[in-house]
Amino acid sequence: MRHLKLFLLCSVSALFINFNAQAQKRDTEDEGLSLDGSPIDGQFEYIIKKSNSYKDYKVVKKNMLETLKSHTMDTLNAVRKDLVDTQQKVDEQATEISNLKTDLASTTDNLNKTKEEKDSMALFGIQMSKGGYNVLMWSIIGILFALLLLFIYKFKNSNAVTRQAKIALAETEEEFEEHRRTALEREQKVRRQLQDELNKQKKM
Structure with a gap:
Protein backbone atom coordinates (compact mmCIF):
# COMPACT_ATOMS: atom_id res chain seq x y z
CA MET A 1 0.00 0.00 0.00
CA ARG A 2 2.88 2.36 0.80
CA HIS A 3 4.39 1.66 -2.63
CA LEU A 4 1.06 2.42 -4.28
CA LYS A 5 0.78 5.77 -2.48
CA LEU A 6 4.37 6.61 -3.45
CA PHE A 7 3.63 5.67 -7.04
CA LEU A 8 0.48 7.80 -7.07
CA LEU A 9 2.38 10.76 -5.59
CA CYS A 10 5.10 10.38 -8.22
CA SER A 11 2.45 10.16 -10.92
CA VAL A 12 0.75 13.37 -9.76
CA SER A 13 4.13 15.12 -9.52
CA ALA A 14 4.99 13.98 -13.00
CA LEU A 15 1.66 15.26 -14.23
CA PHE A 16 2.31 18.69 -12.67
CA ILE A 17 5.86 18.80 -14.06
CA ASN A 18 4.58 17.80 -17.46
CA PHE A 19 1.93 20.44 -17.20
CA ASN A 20 4.50 23.16 -16.42
CA ALA A 21 6.72 22.07 -19.28
CA GLN A 22 3.81 22.03 -21.70
CA ALA A 23 2.51 25.38 -20.40
CA GLN A 24 5.83 27.04 -21.15
CA LYS A 25 5.76 25.77 -24.73
CA ARG A 26 2.14 26.69 -25.46
CA ASP A 27 1.18 30.14 -26.60
CA THR A 28 -1.48 32.17 -24.82
CA GLU A 29 -4.38 31.09 -27.06
CA ASP A 30 -7.06 28.81 -25.54
CA GLU A 31 -7.91 26.90 -28.72
CA GLY A 32 -8.23 23.13 -28.09
CA LEU A 33 -8.18 23.47 -24.26
CA SER A 34 -11.14 22.58 -22.02
CA LEU A 35 -12.04 20.88 -18.75
CA ASP A 36 -13.79 18.02 -20.52
CA GLY A 37 -11.85 17.09 -23.65
CA SER A 38 -8.24 17.78 -22.65
CA PRO A 39 -5.79 15.65 -20.69
CA ILE A 40 -4.95 16.62 -17.10
CA ASP A 41 -2.09 18.91 -18.07
CA GLY A 42 -4.36 20.64 -20.61
CA GLN A 43 -7.05 21.08 -17.97
CA PHE A 44 -4.54 22.70 -15.59
CA GLU A 45 -3.41 25.00 -18.38
CA TYR A 46 -7.00 25.83 -19.25
CA ILE A 47 -7.78 26.76 -15.61
CA ILE A 48 -4.67 28.92 -15.36
CA LYS A 49 -5.57 30.78 -18.53
CA LYS A 50 -9.20 31.21 -17.46
CA SER A 51 -8.26 32.37 -13.95
CA ASN A 52 -7.94 35.99 -12.92
CA SER A 53 -4.64 37.38 -11.71
CA TYR A 54 -4.16 39.16 -8.43
CA LYS A 55 -0.62 40.31 -7.76
CA ASP A 56 1.42 37.06 -7.72
CA TYR A 57 -1.70 34.90 -7.29
CA LYS A 58 -4.29 33.34 -9.53
CA VAL A 59 -7.95 33.43 -8.58
CA VAL A 60 -9.55 30.17 -9.70
CA LYS A 61 -13.24 29.42 -9.77
CA LYS A 62 -14.32 26.82 -7.26
CA ASN A 63 -16.37 24.82 -9.75
CA MET A 64 -13.34 24.58 -12.04
CA LEU A 65 -11.22 23.24 -9.15
CA GLU A 66 -13.90 20.72 -8.25
CA THR A 67 -14.14 19.61 -11.87
CA LEU A 68 -10.35 19.35 -12.09
CA LYS A 69 -10.26 17.42 -8.81
CA SER A 70 -12.91 15.03 -10.10
CA HIS A 71 -11.03 14.48 -13.35
CA THR A 72 -7.74 14.06 -11.47
CA MET A 73 -9.33 11.50 -9.13
CA ASP A 74 -10.76 9.66 -12.13
CA THR A 75 -7.32 9.62 -13.72
CA LEU A 76 -5.72 8.41 -10.48
CA ASN A 77 -8.40 5.73 -10.08
CA ALA A 78 -7.74 4.62 -13.65
CA VAL A 79 -4.01 4.52 -12.91
CA ARG A 80 -4.72 2.61 -9.66
CA LYS A 81 -6.93 0.15 -11.56
CA ASP A 82 -4.19 -0.33 -14.16
CA LEU A 83 -1.74 -0.95 -11.32
CA VAL A 84 -4.10 -3.47 -9.70
CA ASP A 85 -4.66 -5.19 -13.06
CA THR A 86 -0.93 -5.18 -13.72
CA GLN A 87 -0.22 -6.61 -10.26
CA GLN A 88 -2.87 -9.26 -10.83
CA LYS A 89 -1.28 -10.17 -14.16
CA VAL A 90 2.13 -10.27 -12.49
CA ASP A 91 0.75 -12.57 -9.77
CA GLU A 92 -0.90 -14.78 -12.39
CA GLN A 93 2.33 -14.93 -14.38
CA ALA A 94 4.29 -15.71 -11.20
CA THR A 95 1.85 -18.54 -10.43
CA GLU A 96 2.10 -19.78 -14.00
CA ILE A 97 5.90 -19.64 -13.84
CA SER A 98 5.84 -21.55 -10.56
CA ASN A 99 3.56 -24.19 -12.10
CA LEU A 100 5.80 -24.39 -15.16
CA LYS A 101 8.84 -24.84 -12.92
CA THR A 102 7.01 -27.62 -11.07
CA ASP A 103 6.03 -29.25 -14.36
CA LEU A 104 9.59 -28.86 -15.63
CA ALA A 105 10.99 -30.48 -12.48
CA SER A 106 8.48 -33.33 -12.80
CA THR A 107 9.26 -33.74 -16.50
CA THR A 108 13.00 -33.70 -15.79
CA ASP A 109 12.53 -36.32 -13.05
CA ASN A 110 10.46 -38.51 -15.39
CA LEU A 111 13.06 -38.06 -18.13
CA ASN A 112 15.86 -39.10 -15.78
CA LYS A 113 13.84 -42.14 -14.68
CA THR A 114 13.15 -43.00 -18.32
CA LYS A 115 16.87 -42.71 -19.12
CA GLU A 116 17.72 -44.93 -16.14
CA GLU A 117 15.14 -47.51 -17.23
CA LYS A 118 16.42 -47.29 -20.80
CA ASP A 119 20.01 -47.81 -19.69
CA SER A 120 19.13 -50.63 -17.29
Missing part, protein backbone atom coordinates in the same frame (compact mmCIF):
# COMPACT_ATOMS: atom_id res chain seq x y z
CA MET A 121 17.35 -53.97 -17.36
CA ALA A 122 15.13 -55.61 -14.76
CA LEU A 123 16.07 -59.13 -13.71
CA PHE A 124 13.97 -60.80 -11.01
CA GLY A 125 12.73 -57.36 -10.00
CA ILE A 126 16.27 -55.98 -9.63
CA GLN A 127 17.37 -53.07 -11.82
CA MET A 128 20.75 -53.69 -13.43
CA SER A 129 22.84 -51.74 -15.87
CA LYS A 130 22.89 -53.01 -19.42
CA GLY A 131 26.58 -53.86 -19.08
CA GLY A 132 26.01 -55.87 -15.91
CA TYR A 133 22.92 -57.51 -17.43
CA ASN A 134 24.87 -58.52 -20.55
CA VAL A 135 27.75 -59.91 -18.46
CA LEU A 136 25.33 -61.90 -16.30
CA MET A 137 23.39 -63.26 -19.28
CA TRP A 138 26.54 -64.24 -21.18
CA SER A 139 27.90 -65.86 -18.02
CA ILE A 140 24.69 -67.91 -17.68
CA ILE A 141 24.86 -68.84 -21.37
CA GLY A 142 28.53 -69.85 -20.97
CA ILE A 143 27.73 -72.00 -17.93
CA LEU A 144 24.83 -73.68 -19.72
CA PHE A 145 27.02 -74.28 -22.78
CA ALA A 146 29.74 -75.81 -20.58
CA LEU A 147 27.14 -78.04 -18.91
CA LEU A 148 25.87 -79.05 -22.35
CA LEU A 149 29.40 -80.00 -23.43
CA LEU A 150 29.86 -81.93 -20.19
CA PHE A 151 26.56 -83.74 -20.75
CA ILE A 152 27.53 -84.58 -24.33
CA TYR A 153 30.91 -85.87 -23.13
CA LYS A 154 29.29 -87.93 -20.39
CA PHE A 155 26.71 -89.24 -22.84
CA LYS A 156 29.35 -90.25 -25.39
CA ASN A 157 31.49 -91.79 -22.67
CA SER A 158 28.47 -93.67 -21.33
CA ASN A 159 27.70 -94.93 -24.84
CA ALA A 160 31.26 -96.09 -25.25
CA VAL A 161 31.15 -97.90 -21.91
CA THR A 162 27.79 -99.42 -22.85
CA ARG A 163 29.16 -100.60 -26.18
CA GLN A 164 32.21 -102.11 -24.48
CA ALA A 165 29.95 -103.78 -21.93
CA LYS A 166 27.78 -105.19 -24.71
CA ILE A 167 30.85 -106.46 -26.53
CA ALA A 168 32.21 -108.00 -23.33
CA LEU A 169 28.81 -109.53 -22.63
CA ALA A 170 28.64 -110.98 -26.13
CA GLU A 171 32.15 -112.42 -25.76
CA THR A 172 31.24 -113.84 -22.36
CA GLU A 173 28.05 -115.36 -23.76
CA GLU A 174 30.05 -116.80 -26.62
CA GLU A 175 32.64 -118.26 -24.22
CA PHE A 176 29.88 -119.57 -22.03
CA GLU A 177 28.20 -121.15 -25.00
CA GLU A 178 31.54 -122.70 -26.07
CA HIS A 179 32.14 -123.94 -22.53
CA ARG A 180 28.64 -125.38 -22.36
CA ARG A 181 29.18 -127.14 -25.67
CA THR A 182 32.49 -128.49 -24.52
CA ALA A 183 31.02 -129.62 -21.22
CA LEU A 184 28.12 -131.27 -23.03
CA GLU A 185 30.46 -133.09 -25.35
CA ARG A 186 32.63 -134.17 -22.40
CA GLU A 187 29.53 -135.38 -20.56
CA GLN A 188 28.35 -137.29 -23.62
CA LYS A 189 31.81 -138.82 -24.02
CA VAL A 190 31.90 -139.86 -20.36
CA ARG A 191 28.43 -141.39 -20.70
CA ARG A 192 29.51 -143.35 -23.77
CA GLN A 193 32.59 -144.58 -21.94
CA LEU A 194 30.47 -145.53 -18.97
CA GLN A 195 28.02 -147.29 -21.22
CA ASP A 196 30.90 -149.17 -22.91
CA GLU A 197 32.23 -150.25 -19.51
CA LEU A 198 28.78 -151.39 -18.50
CA ASN A 199 28.47 -153.36 -21.71
CA LYS A 200 31.85 -154.95 -21.12
CA GLN A 201 30.88 -155.95 -17.60
CA LYS A 202 27.70 -157.61 -18.88
CA LYS A 203 29.62 -159.65 -21.46
CA MET A 204 31.97 -160.90 -18.86
Whole structure:
Protein backbone atom coordinates (compact mmCIF):
# COMPACT_ATOMS: atom_id res chain seq x y z
CA MET A 1 0.00 0.00 0.00
CA ARG A 2 2.88 2.36 0.80
CA HIS A 3 4.39 1.66 -2.63
CA LEU A 4 1.06 2.42 -4.28
CA LYS A 5 0.78 5.77 -2.48
CA LEU A 6 4.37 6.61 -3.45
CA PHE A 7 3.63 5.67 -7.04
CA LEU A 8 0.48 7.80 -7.07
CA LEU A 9 2.38 10.76 -5.59
CA CYS A 10 5.10 10.38 -8.22
CA SER A 11 2.45 10.16 -10.92
CA VAL A 12 0.75 13.37 -9.76
CA SER A 13 4.13 15.12 -9.52
CA ALA A 14 4.99 13.98 -13.00
CA LEU A 15 1.66 15.26 -14.23
CA PHE A 16 2.31 18.69 -12.67
CA ILE A 17 5.86 18.80 -14.06
CA ASN A 18 4.58 17.80 -17.46
CA PHE A 19 1.93 20.44 -17.20
CA ASN A 20 4.50 23.16 -16.42
CA ALA A 21 6.72 22.07 -19.28
CA GLN A 22 3.81 22.03 -21.70
CA ALA A 23 2.51 25.38 -20.40
CA GLN A 24 5.83 27.04 -21.15
CA LYS A 25 5.76 25.77 -24.73
CA ARG A 26 2.14 26.69 -25.46
CA ASP A 27 1.18 30.14 -26.60
CA THR A 28 -1.48 32.17 -24.82
CA GLU A 29 -4.38 31.09 -27.06
CA ASP A 30 -7.06 28.81 -25.54
CA GLU A 31 -7.91 26.90 -28.72
CA GLY A 32 -8.23 23.13 -28.09
CA LEU A 33 -8.18 23.47 -24.26
CA SER A 34 -11.14 22.58 -22.02
CA LEU A 35 -12.04 20.88 -18.75
CA ASP A 36 -13.79 18.02 -20.52
CA GLY A 37 -11.85 17.09 -23.65
CA SER A 38 -8.24 17.78 -22.65
CA PRO A 39 -5.79 15.65 -20.69
CA ILE A 40 -4.95 16.62 -17.10
CA ASP A 41 -2.09 18.91 -18.07
CA GLY A 42 -4.36 20.64 -20.61
CA GLN A 43 -7.05 21.08 -17.97
CA PHE A 44 -4.54 22.70 -15.59
CA GLU A 45 -3.41 25.00 -18.38
CA TYR A 46 -7.00 25.83 -19.25
CA ILE A 47 -7.78 26.76 -15.61
CA ILE A 48 -4.67 28.92 -15.36
CA LYS A 49 -5.57 30.78 -18.53
CA LYS A 50 -9.20 31.21 -17.46
CA SER A 51 -8.26 32.37 -13.95
CA ASN A 52 -7.94 35.99 -12.92
CA SER A 53 -4.64 37.38 -11.71
CA TYR A 54 -4.16 39.16 -8.43
CA LYS A 55 -0.62 40.31 -7.76
CA ASP A 56 1.42 37.06 -7.72
CA TYR A 57 -1.70 34.90 -7.29
CA LYS A 58 -4.29 33.34 -9.53
CA VAL A 59 -7.95 33.43 -8.58
CA VAL A 60 -9.55 30.17 -9.70
CA LYS A 61 -13.24 29.42 -9.77
CA LYS A 62 -14.32 26.82 -7.26
CA ASN A 63 -16.37 24.82 -9.75
CA MET A 64 -13.34 24.58 -12.04
CA LEU A 65 -11.22 23.24 -9.15
CA GLU A 66 -13.90 20.72 -8.25
CA THR A 67 -14.14 19.61 -11.87
CA LEU A 68 -10.35 19.35 -12.09
CA LYS A 69 -10.26 17.42 -8.81
CA SER A 70 -12.91 15.03 -10.10
CA HIS A 71 -11.03 14.48 -13.35
CA THR A 72 -7.74 14.06 -11.47
CA MET A 73 -9.33 11.50 -9.13
CA ASP A 74 -10.76 9.66 -12.13
CA THR A 75 -7.32 9.62 -13.72
CA LEU A 76 -5.72 8.41 -10.48
CA ASN A 77 -8.40 5.73 -10.08
CA ALA A 78 -7.74 4.62 -13.65
CA VAL A 79 -4.01 4.52 -12.91
CA ARG A 80 -4.72 2.61 -9.66
CA LYS A 81 -6.93 0.15 -11.56
CA ASP A 82 -4.19 -0.33 -14.16
CA LEU A 83 -1.74 -0.95 -11.32
CA VAL A 84 -4.10 -3.47 -9.70
CA ASP A 85 -4.66 -5.19 -13.06
CA THR A 86 -0.93 -5.18 -13.72
CA GLN A 87 -0.22 -6.61 -10.26
CA GLN A 88 -2.87 -9.26 -10.83
CA LYS A 89 -1.28 -10.17 -14.16
CA VAL A 90 2.13 -10.27 -12.49
CA ASP A 91 0.75 -12.57 -9.77
CA GLU A 92 -0.90 -14.78 -12.39
CA GLN A 93 2.33 -14.93 -14.38
CA ALA A 94 4.29 -15.71 -11.20
CA THR A 95 1.85 -18.54 -10.43
CA GLU A 96 2.10 -19.78 -14.00
CA ILE A 97 5.90 -19.64 -13.84
CA SER A 98 5.84 -21.55 -10.56
CA ASN A 99 3.56 -24.19 -12.10
CA LEU A 100 5.80 -24.39 -15.16
CA LYS A 101 8.84 -24.84 -12.92
CA THR A 102 7.01 -27.62 -11.07
CA ASP A 103 6.03 -29.25 -14.36
CA LEU A 104 9.59 -28.86 -15.63
CA ALA A 105 10.99 -30.48 -12.48
CA SER A 106 8.48 -33.33 -12.80
CA THR A 107 9.26 -33.74 -16.50
CA THR A 108 13.00 -33.70 -15.79
CA ASP A 109 12.53 -36.32 -13.05
CA ASN A 110 10.46 -38.51 -15.39
CA LEU A 111 13.06 -38.06 -18.13
CA ASN A 112 15.86 -39.10 -15.78
CA LYS A 113 13.84 -42.14 -14.68
CA THR A 114 13.15 -43.00 -18.32
CA LYS A 115 16.87 -42.71 -19.12
CA GLU A 116 17.72 -44.93 -16.14
CA GLU A 117 15.14 -47.51 -17.23
CA LYS A 118 16.42 -47.29 -20.80
CA ASP A 119 20.01 -47.81 -19.69
CA SER A 120 19.13 -50.63 -17.29
CA MET A 121 17.35 -53.97 -17.36
CA ALA A 122 15.13 -55.61 -14.76
CA LEU A 123 16.07 -59.13 -13.71
CA PHE A 124 13.97 -60.80 -11.01
CA GLY A 125 12.73 -57.36 -10.00
CA ILE A 126 16.27 -55.98 -9.63
CA GLN A 127 17.37 -53.07 -11.82
CA MET A 128 20.75 -53.69 -13.43
CA SER A 129 22.84 -51.74 -15.87
CA LYS A 130 22.89 -53.01 -19.42
CA GLY A 131 26.58 -53.86 -19.08
CA GLY A 132 26.01 -55.87 -15.91
CA TYR A 133 22.92 -57.51 -17.43
CA ASN A 134 24.87 -58.52 -20.55
CA VAL A 135 27.75 -59.91 -18.46
CA LEU A 136 25.33 -61.90 -16.30
CA MET A 137 23.39 -63.26 -19.28
CA TRP A 138 26.54 -64.24 -21.18
CA SER A 139 27.90 -65.86 -18.02
CA ILE A 140 24.69 -67.91 -17.68
CA ILE A 141 24.86 -68.84 -21.37
CA GLY A 142 28.53 -69.85 -20.97
CA ILE A 143 27.73 -72.00 -17.93
CA LEU A 144 24.83 -73.68 -19.72
CA PHE A 145 27.02 -74.28 -22.78
CA ALA A 146 29.74 -75.81 -20.58
CA LEU A 147 27.14 -78.04 -18.91
CA LEU A 148 25.87 -79.05 -22.35
CA LEU A 149 29.40 -80.00 -23.43
CA LEU A 150 29.86 -81.93 -20.19
CA PHE A 151 26.56 -83.74 -20.75
CA ILE A 152 27.53 -84.58 -24.33
CA TYR A 153 30.91 -85.87 -23.13
CA LYS A 154 29.29 -87.93 -20.39
CA PHE A 155 26.71 -89.24 -22.84
CA LYS A 156 29.35 -90.25 -25.39
CA ASN A 157 31.49 -91.79 -22.67
CA SER A 158 28.47 -93.67 -21.33
CA ASN A 159 27.70 -94.93 -24.84
CA ALA A 160 31.26 -96.09 -25.25
CA VAL A 161 31.15 -97.90 -21.91
CA THR A 162 27.79 -99.42 -22.85
CA ARG A 163 29.16 -100.60 -26.18
CA GLN A 164 32.21 -102.11 -24.48
CA ALA A 165 29.95 -103.78 -21.93
CA LYS A 166 27.78 -105.19 -24.71
CA ILE A 167 30.85 -106.46 -26.53
CA ALA A 168 32.21 -108.00 -23.33
CA LEU A 169 28.81 -109.53 -22.63
CA ALA A 170 28.64 -110.98 -26.13
CA GLU A 171 32.15 -112.42 -25.76
CA THR A 172 31.24 -113.84 -22.36
CA GLU A 173 28.05 -115.36 -23.76
CA GLU A 174 30.05 -116.80 -26.62
CA GLU A 175 32.64 -118.26 -24.22
CA PHE A 176 29.88 -119.57 -22.03
CA GLU A 177 28.20 -121.15 -25.00
CA GLU A 178 31.54 -122.70 -26.07
CA HIS A 179 32.14 -123.94 -22.53
CA ARG A 180 28.64 -125.38 -22.36
CA ARG A 181 29.18 -127.14 -25.67
CA THR A 182 32.49 -128.49 -24.52
CA ALA A 183 31.02 -129.62 -21.22
CA LEU A 184 28.12 -131.27 -23.03
CA GLU A 185 30.46 -133.09 -25.35
CA ARG A 186 32.63 -134.17 -22.40
CA GLU A 187 29.53 -135.38 -20.56
CA GLN A 188 28.35 -137.29 -23.62
CA LYS A 189 31.81 -138.82 -24.02
CA VAL A 190 31.90 -139.86 -20.36
CA ARG A 191 28.43 -141.39 -20.70
CA ARG A 192 29.51 -143.35 -23.77
CA GLN A 193 32.59 -144.58 -21.94
CA LEU A 194 30.47 -145.53 -18.97
CA GLN A 195 28.02 -147.29 -21.22
CA ASP A 196 30.90 -149.17 -22.91
CA GLU A 197 32.23 -150.25 -19.51
CA LEU A 198 28.78 -151.39 -18.50
CA ASN A 199 28.47 -153.36 -21.71
CA LYS A 200 31.85 -154.95 -21.12
CA GLN A 201 30.88 -155.95 -17.60
CA LYS A 202 27.70 -157.61 -18.88
CA LYS A 203 29.62 -159.65 -21.46
CA MET A 204 31.97 -160.90 -18.86
